[in-house]
Amino acid sequence: MSSANDIVIPAHLLPRDGRFGAGPSKVRQAQLDALMADGLTYMGTSHRQDTVKNKVGEVRDGLRALFNLPDGYEVLLGNGGTTCFWDAATFHLVAQQSQHLSFGEFSSKFASSVADAPFLNDPQIIKSDVGTHPRAVADDSVDLYALTHNETSTGVMMEIRRPDGASGLVAVDATSGAGGLRVDPTQFDCYYFAPQKSFASDGGLWLALCSPAAVERIETLAASDRWTPAFFDLKIALDNSRLNQTYNTPSLATIHMLASQINWFNENGGLDFSAGRSERSAEILYSWADASDFASPFVQNVEERSKVIGTIDFIDGVDAAAIAKILRRHGVVDTEPYRKLGRNQLRIAMFPSIDPEDIASLCASINYVVGALAN
Numbered sequence: 001m002s003s004a005n006d007i008v009i010p011a012h013l014l015p016r017d018g019r020f021g022a023g024p025s026k027v028r029q030a031q032l033d034a035l036m037a038d039g040l041t042y043m044g045t046s047h048r049q050d051t052v053k054n055k056v057g058e059v060r061d062g063l064r065a066l067f068n069l070p071d072g073y074e075v076l077l078g079n080g081g082t083t084c085f086w087d088a089a090t091f092h093l094v095a096q097q098s099q100h101l102s103f104g105e106f107s108s109k110f111a112s113s114v115a116d117a118p119f120l121n122d123p124q125i126i127k128s129d130v131g132t133h134p135r136a137v138a139d140d141s142v143d144l145y146a147l148t149h150n151e152t153s154t155g156v157m158m159e160i161r162r163p164d165g166a167s168g169l170v171a172v173d174a175t176s177g178a179g180g181l182r183v184d185p186t187q188f189d190c191y192y193f194a195p196q197k198s199f200a201s202d203g204g205l206w207l208a209l210c211s212p213a214a215v216e217r218i219e220t221l222a223a224s225d226r227w228t229p230a231f232f233d234l235k236i237a238l239d240n241s242r243l244n245q246t247y248n249t250p251s252l253a254t255i256h257m258l259a260s261q262i263n264w265f266n267e268n269g270g271l272d273f274s275a276g277r278s279e280r281s282a283e284i285l286y287s288w289a290d291a292s293d294f295a296s297p298f299v300q301n302v303e304e305r306s307k308v309i310g311t312i313d314f315i316d317g318v319d320a321a322a323i324a325k326i327l328r329r330h331g332v333v334d335t336e337p338y339r340k341l342g343r344n345q346l347r348i349a350m351f352p353s354i355d356p357e358d359i360a361s362l363c364a365s366i367n368y369v370v371g372a373l374a375n
């Protein structure tokens with residue numbers, strides 16, 4: 001057997017870009033070039049002046065177009081990323097009781113945040129086995145259904161639909177799904193995400209596409225006597241967003257790279273283009289794994305198999321961690337599995353920035369490594 005340290009993947013097999021991480025994820029060269037080109041007039045200028053405010057406006061208008069938002073929907077943003085938004089939603093989106101679909105590391109976290117809130121009833125939590133997703137069940141006492149478009153820890157995606165007969169708001173954690181998966185905006189009230197995944201920017205910001213019903217909920221709770229820290233106050237975020245600002249200072253580079261990515265999507269056909277790229281990558285990855293005698297898709301139900309995050313199991317005699325390590329030595333990085341899942345697995349991002357041809361090259365490189373490890 002070759003020692004892992006001696007294996008050299010032939011250069012012609014390697015992906016042109018080696019970034020396959022689930023987030024922060026590949027930022028395209030064109031986004032970095034655009035930031036450099038604007039660098040001296042944009043970076044280091046006030047976020048309360050037009051140069052930056054217009055960029056925030058570009059992001060908000062661009063998202064409205066990308067998601068084809070119906071009249072009355074608003075784009076909110078603030079600092080702190082998705083994890084911060086969970087706390088903000090706990091204060092200003094859940095009226096009394098929420099229902100959470102919990103099917104992995106990320107989808108369980110919002111539920112914990114709500115469960116800890118002394119002013120809310122205990123949330124309903126519906127779980128399913130890892131590698132699958134549960135279904136929401138309409139209940140008259142539920143005023144917010146918490147769904148997750150793509151569970152990044154397991155590579156399970158779910159179609160976003162209002163639960164039959166439900167009257168509560170539908171809030172969707174779309175952190176890794178937004179921009180890479182198709183969605184019908186009439187099926188959600190709040191679709192929230194952060195820019196370091198399909199939007200190929202940096203972390204630390206949250207964005208939320210809110211229906212008129214979600215905006216009304218925010219206004220009602222903000223006017224109630226529920227004490228809310230200003231940082232988690234969605235009414236403050238709403239008022240600032242309407243002015244193309246954030247409550248406190250944002251990262252300007254993050255906003256710039258985010259705007260470039262949204263423009264790239266919109267100029268090429270919108271979600272059809274961006275989700276189409278992820279769909280092509282997924283087709284390549286899963287057909288390779290299905291045909292392989294040492295690798296197979298972890299998610300059994302084809303409908304639930306994510307088009308943005310692929311989780312691939314390896315048979316016992318093939319050590320996925322060793323493969324990831326050899327790939328990393330060649331500049332092909334972040335294919336390691338989600339640490340807490342504990343499987344003999346690789347996790348591969350297929351966000352729109354990632355070229356489908358690079359997914360094909362990655363599969364060829366893995367074939368080469370597995371062959372070399374066996375010889």
Ligand SMILES: *Cc1c(COP(=O)(O)O)cnc(C)c1O
Nearest residue numbers: 081082083106150152175176194
């Ligand atoms: C990455 C991710 C998060 C966490 O986002 P942060 O911006 O780091 O807080 C939450 N939910 C999902 C589904 C994610 O993929």
